[in-house]
Amino acid sequence: xxxxxxxxxxxxxxxxxxxxxxxxxxxxxxxxxxxxxxxxxxxxxxxxxxxxxxxxxxxxxxxxxxxxxxxxxxxxxxxxxxxxxxxxxxxxxxxxxxxxxxxxxxxxxxxxxxxxxxxxxxxxxxxxxxxxxxxxxxxxxxxxxxxxxxxxxxxxxxxxxxxxxxxx
Amino acid sequence: xxxxxxxxxxxxxxxxxxxxxxxxxxxxxxxxxxxxxxxxxxxxxxxxxxxxxxxxxxxxxxxxxxxxxxxxxxxxxxxxxxxxxxxxxxxxxxxxxxxxxxxxxxxxxxxxxxxxxxxxxxxxxxxxxxxxxxxxxxxxxxxxxxxxxxxxxxxxxxxxxxxxxxxxxxxxxxxxxxxxxxxxxxxxxxxxxxxxxxxxxxxxxxxxxxxxxxxxxxxxxxxxxxxxxxxxxxxxxxxxxxxxxxxxxxxxxxxxxxxxxxxxxxxxxxxxxxxxxxxxxxxxxxxxxxxxxxxxxxxxxxxxxxxxxxxxxxxxxxxxxxxxxxxxxxxx
Amino acid sequence: xxxxxxxxxxxxxxxxxxxxxxxxxxxxxxxxxxxxxxxxxxxxxxxxxxxxxxxxxxxxxxxxxxxxxxxxxxxxxxxxxxxxxxxxxxxxxxxxxxxxxxxxxxxxxxxxxxxxxx
Numbered sequence: 334x335x336x337x338x339x340x341x342x343x344x345x346x347x348x349x350x351x352x353x354x355x356x357x358x359x360x361x362x363x364x365x366x367x368x369x370x371x372x373x374x375x376x377x378x379x380x381x382x383x384x385x386x387x388x389x390x391x392x393x394x395x396x397x398x399x400x401x402x403x404x405x406x407x408x409x410x411x412x413x414x415x416x417x418x419x420x421x422x423x424x425x426x427x428x429x430x431x432x433x434x435x436x437x438x439x440x441x442x443x444x445x446x447x448x449x450x451x452x453x454x455x456x457x458x459x460x461x462x463x464x465x466x467x468x469x470x471x472x473x474x475x476x477x478x479x480x481x482x483x484x485x486x487x488x489x490x491x492x493x494x495x496x497x498x499x500x501x
Numbered sequence: 502x503x504x505x506x507x508x509x510x511x512x513x514x515x516x517x518x519x520x521x522x523x524x525x526x527x528x529x530x531x532x533x534x535x536x537x538x539x540x541x542x543x544x545x546x547x548x549x550x551x552x553x554x555x556x557x558x559x560x561x562x563x564x565x566x567x568x569x570x571x572x573x574x575x576x577x578x579x580x581x582x583x584x585x586x587x588x589x590x591x592x593x594x595x596x597x598x599x600x601x602x603x604x605x606x607x608x609x610x611x612x613x614x615x616x617x618x619x620x621x622x623x624x625x626x627x628x629x630x631x632x633x634x635x636x637x638x639x640x641x642x643x644x645x646x647x648x649x650x651x652x653x654x655x656x657x658x659x660x661x662x663x664x665x666x667x668x669x670x671x672x673x674x675x676x677x678x679x680x681x682x683x684x685x686x687x688x689x690x691x692x693x694x695x696x697x698x699x700x701x702x703x704x705x706x707x708x709x710x711x712x713x714x715x716x717x718x719x720x721x722x723x724x725x726x727x728x729x730x731x732x733x734x735x736x737x738x739x740x741x742x743x744x745x746x747x748x749x750x751x752x753x754x755x756x757x758x759x760x761x762x763x764x765x766x767x768x769x770x771x772x773x774x775x776x777x778x779x780x781x782x783x784x785x786x787x788x789x790x791x792x793x794x795x796x797x798x799x800x801x802x803x804x805x806x807x808x809x810x811x812x813x814x815x816x817x818x819x820x821x822x823x824x825x826x827x828x829x830x831x832x833x
Numbered sequence: 834x835x836x837x838x839x840x841x842x843x844x845x846x847x848x849x850x851x852x853x854x855x856x857x858x859x860x861x862x863x864x865x866x867x868x869x870x871x872x873x874x875x876x877x878x879x880x881x882x883x884x885x886x887x888x889x890x891x892x893x894x895x896x897x898x899x900x901x902x903x904x905x906x907x908x909x910x911x912x913x914x915x916x917x918x919x920x921x922x923x924x925x926x927x928x929x930x931x932x933x934x935x936x937x938x939x940x941x942x943x944x945x946x947x948x949x950x951x
Contacts, residue, residue, distance in 0.1 A: 335835065338842075360576060360638060367631065378838060387620030388908055395627025396901040399657055402634060403897040406650065406889050464617065464677060468912035472924050479909070480927070483934040486902050490938040493898040494945050497891050508840040516847050562859045570872040582852040589848035593841045613840045620911065642874050654893055657900040664907040671914040730875055735859035739852060804950035807896075811948045815903075815939075819932070822910075826925050829917065 339379050346372035359405045363398065370394040381455065382462040511612055519592055523745040524554035530792045537796035558738070566734035569640070576639035581732070581739035584632020587625040588746040594618035595753045596680045598763040598777030610763075610777060614680045619671065622754060623664055626709060630656040632743060633711070637728030648727025651803060656709055658810040663705035665818035666698050669825040670758055679754070683762030690761040697821050699759045701814055706755065708810065710747040712791065714798040715806055752787035756780060895947045906935050 345368060352365030374389035460466055471479055528543065528550065535542025543550035568577065598610035615621055630653055637649020670691055674682045682691075692699045708715040729740045756762060760783050763776040801809070913920065913928050920927075942948060 358573070360573065360635070364576065364579070364635070367628070371628075379835070381835065383615070383617045384620075384912070387617040387624060390624030391620055391627060392901075392904060392908060395624050395630075395660075396657070396904045399627070399630070399634075399653060400894075400897040400901050402631070403650075403653065403889075403893050406638065406646075407891065407894050464912050464915050468916040468920070471909075471912060472916070472920055472927055476927060480930055480934075482909070483906070483931045486905055487934055487938045490899065490902045491941060494895060494942055494947060497895050498945065504836065505839070508843055512840055512843045512847055516844065516851075520851075562855075562862045563864075564859075565864045565866065566860055567867070567872065569874055570869075571874065578856065582849070582856070585852045586845065586848045589851075590841065590845050593844045612844060613837045615837060615841070620908075640874075644875075650889060650893055654896050657897060657904075661900055661903050661907065664904070665910075668907070668910045668914045671911060672917040675915055675918055677911065677915060734863055735855050739855070807948070807950045812943070819936075823929075823932075826917070826928075830922055830925055 335379055339376065342372040342375045342379070345369075346376065359408075360402070363401050363405060366401065367394060367398050370398060380462070381458040384462060384464045384467055507606075507608065508612075511608070515592060515612055516589070519589065519746060519749065520742075522749050523742050524558065526745050526749060526788060527557070527741075528554050529788070530795075533789065533792045534796050537793070561735050561738040564734040566736065567731075569642075569731050571641050572731065573639040573641065576635050577731075578736070580632050580636035580639055581736045581743070582632075583635065584629055584743040585739045585746070587629035587632075588743040588750070591622055591625050591747075591750045592753070594621055594679055595750065595757060596683055596762060597753075597780050598775065601775070611680060614678055617677050618679045619667055619677045622750075623660060623667075626747070627657070627660055629743065629747065632740070633728045636732065636740065640728070640731035642731050645728050645730045648730070652711060652728055655711065655715065655806060655810070658807060659705045659708040659715075659814070662810050662814035662818055663702060663709060665815060665822065666701040666705060667758070668818075669695055669698050669822045672822070672825055672829060679757045679762075683757050683764070686761040687764050688766075688768045690759065690764075690766050692759040693766075695759065695821075695825070697817065699755075701818055701821070702755060702759065705810070705814055706751045707791065707794075708806065710744065710751055712744075712748065713795040714801050716800060748791060749784070749788065752784045752791065753780075755787055756783045892947075892950070895942075899942055899947060902938065903935070906931075 349365045349367075349369030349372060353362045353369065356362045356365060370389065370393045374386050374394065377389055378386040531553075532542040532550065543553040546552040546556045568574065593612045594615045596609075596611035596614070600607050600609045602608070633652040633656075634649045637645040637647075637652070640646070670682065671677060673691065673694065674685045676682060676685075707713075729737055732740060763780040765771070765779060909931065910928070913924065917924065
């Protein structure tokens with residue numbers, strides 16, 4: 334059952350990802366990306382990571398996608414389409430680099446595709462995936478990264494305003 | 502296997518009840534609004550207009566589904582479904598009552614008890630907002646597009662205020678599961694300790710589901726219905742159903758978070774009355790309240806709505822959270 | 834734990850089947866008599882402009898960005914709130930520091946007029 338759901342979600346996620354790059358219309362791409370995000374959320378869930386599942390729904394499928402859609406609406410799509418023809422050589426390079434990245438990702442996978450049973454049994458995963466465990470770890474052992482995250486968020490916010498300010 | 506059959510049956514019952522409630526909430530709204538405006542409301546189809554929702558539903562099936570020539574067809578068709586599905590999926594985590602015994606089998610009165618229910622609800626309502634946004638964009642209509650943008654910006658603003666407000670409730674209950682939050686309210690309801698959060702949550706909730714007085718995205722007077730302007734037939738009905746499903750689940754979630762779910766306050770119990778009755782009664786009263794305020798308040802301007810969300814609700818929610826934290830630390 | 838999510842999946846399938854199903858049924862039952870006037874974009878009787886999609890105000894982008902940043906912040910608040918009682922005073926002070934840094938950002942966007950809509 335779990336394996337079946339995993340393969341369905343994985344297929345949907347990949348199909349969505351292919352859709353993102355192949356659709357001509359950016360809004361269609363965004364819609365495909367939404368599908369990918371939700372499929373990945375379910376895959377997190379299959380690893381007993383409920384909290385990450387909820388975050389994926391809330392932040393990625395909810396927040397990031399909303400930002401992407403706003404940005405698409407912000408752009409002048411017709412002008413983008415005119416510019417498409419000029420990017421022929423860039424496209425070839427992009428495909429080459431993308432292919433290399435993809436291959437380098439495949440190499441470690443090829444060695445250990447069957448996987449070994451380690452300490453991460455289902456019981457352990459269920460404990461680790463819970464909000465309580467994450468909270469205890471985050472606010473004690475990983476305190477500094479947590480506080481730094483707020484600085485990072487602040488930088489993102491100020492940066493966005495500073496970039497857009499010229500046009501305000 | 503037993504579990505699977507039980508789940509399917511439970512889902513089927515809840516799904517049916519939800520759709521029925523959606524249909525009859527529309528009738529309740531039209532009747533009650535009618536009375537507020539000193540008229541009768543629908544009263545021709547069946548006694549007291551009771552068959553009106555049925556007639557409306559059937560009518561939608563037989564109406565021509567107009568797809569304007571220059572819309573983006575796939576997005577135009579998918580948008581209502583994207584609006585409806587998350588709205589329905591939210592009810593999965595709402596507990597309706599305690600467990601009951603049917604045929605010697607203990608059945609819990611909720612579809613599932615999720616440990617991250619609160620986040621799941623916030624996430625799904627965020628996804629539901631795409632329905633209106635994409636619908637308005639796909640229509641290729643100026644009013645639709647303005648409605649779509651307004652709807653998106655308003656929904657995310659108030660989702661933020663709502664999320665901040667909920668933090669103080671979770672601090673008190675120590676859980677993100679609605680079932681556990683309700684279980685912590687058998688004696689004192691959360692509203693007794695968190696009246697400010699309750700008011701903030703109701704306001705943010707109404708704004709998030711784009712209900713009057715926050716219904717800017719579909720303001721008839723200036724946008725001629727906004728994002729659903731080009732929609733007709735069943736596609737329009739799906740948007741409509743999503744809106745009412747959101748309203749019902751907002752009422753149910755409010756009851757679970759603040760009004761003790763299926764519990765009476767102070768541990769009171771009334772013999773022979775099943776607990777689910779109290780839950781339904783509270784949800785019903787809240788829905789009546791939502792209709793009542795629609796009949797009472799005028800619509801806000803868009804800048805007022807955005808100001809209210811970002812400059813009032815959010816700071817108040819943060820202060821409320823800090824006060825809760827200080828008081829809880831002092832008490833121990 | 835995964836068992837808890839099976840009913841959610843079932844409900845999702847119900848909802849999706851219902852949504853797509855009624856669209857299909859209504860498209861089979863409803864009449865189809867398209868005319869050029871009927872299929873024209875509705876603009877309250879004005880002459881129809883060919884394309885309504887044009888670049889929008891950058892304000893919306895800024896609001897979405899601010900939403901995203903504060904949404905991530907709220908995500909950090911939830912695990913903290915769940916364990917608030919056991920994290921104690923130290924946890925509370927940690928969160929005050931975290932909140933303070935982000936409130937600086939909030940004050941900044943307020944002052945820069947990101948939240949103004951007039």
